[in-house]
Amino acid sequence: MSISSRTLAGDQPRERLLRLGPGALSDAELVALVAGIESQGRDDVAVARELILDCSGLRGLAAAFPEELTRSACIGLTGAARLIAAFELAGRATDAPTNRVMDSAAAIAALVSPVLARERREKVLVLVADAANRVLQVVPVATGGLDSSPLPVREVLHAVLRYDGRAFALAHNHPSGDPSPSVQDREATAAVGRAADAVGLRFLDHVVVAGTTWRSVR
Template sequence: MEQGGEAWAGSGEGGSTGGGSVRARTEDARERLFRLGAEALTDLELLGLLWTEGPRGAGLKDVAEGGLTRGGLKALVQEDPRTLCARRGVGPARTSRLLAALELGRRAQRSPERRPRLRTPKDIHAYLAPTLGGLRREVFHVLCFNPRNVLVHDARVAEGTLSACPVDPREVFAATLSARATAIVLAHNHPSGDPEPSVQDVGLTEHLARAAGLLGVKLLDHVVVGDGAYVSMLERGLLPDSEREGRRKCGTPGGGW
């Protein structure tokens, strides 16, 4: 990260001092991107390619010192757009370009299959991580499956705050019944990055498991997504006994439903 900071230590593009040097560094980064691939560039150099000429002021350096060097790109993803926009030398145009690029990167990681077959907690995490990773607040999803473990609907049924997400069971099962699902997987994220389920998470899962049983729907798992990691409540033995019955082989990582 220090290397990137040094590469962009000059004044912002369009400034009266050092502007030519910054433009030269931009051209050098662009040339190396085509020659070596985008992965050869530092985070700050990649940001610099988005930083087209604009108002005077450091701008990019401010972003680096205020966010990129304290939490990396994740800090930028999670920052409120209005806060980022208000930084010196940033503004709405640069903010929109930056957030658009980050969102495109997130979407590029999503599965190209519209109805993937997801058979394990690991599969669920791989499917959800591009969508839930790096969000600034908790969200709650219900993944609806047919009898062949094919995903027929992915519904976001609740959005909360940094540390909580109230879930209405009626929204959970409205999505389930609308999709005519025979089985569901619950999933939510922890913006803190720690996927360890809370007491409230376990209590909600038990409540929803009872409701699913009354409707004849199998609750396969509740997966909590963190920063590059996840916790499967099924693998942890945190689902009610009736929900674990018949799926004991999923009690170890890599097992299927």
């Protein structure tokens, strides 16, 4: 029986959520609602439960790639996008480091580690800051494969200027588990530093995160 065909209106997850709050719903019911699952002839919540199991739980679901989510016949690109967006919003609400001060490489690593720890592919973040090095915005500018990601200098500078930044830092993850900066990391960091100097921005540092460890590239 699907969500839309439940006999009692009060038993529908949407109505229970509105009446009692999200805590009244199971994980599978929340996933079914967020993804907009509407299976043909099957229980929508059962389909969502299978999806959670296929991903080895909610943590795995939160880190799943679109192609992994759409393996289910009942999850299309729209449903996958909804789930990814929901987990991203939840992560931002929990981890948002705005107004915190970047006064050292360790402080930068502490700000980005909770965000990058969820990533299974390399992701490059720009931490845009004001003149006092307080974080204004954290902006992803590139996502790569399992072991590499480009560092687009133009996108980095555009992100800083777009949010009226005066200073910025970079961070990216190494899914391999080794935070040691590569030769490419050092070359790209030097290129960003030169570009920042040319437009009058302060480039604070570039940190590589791998699990609970990190290294400064500069």
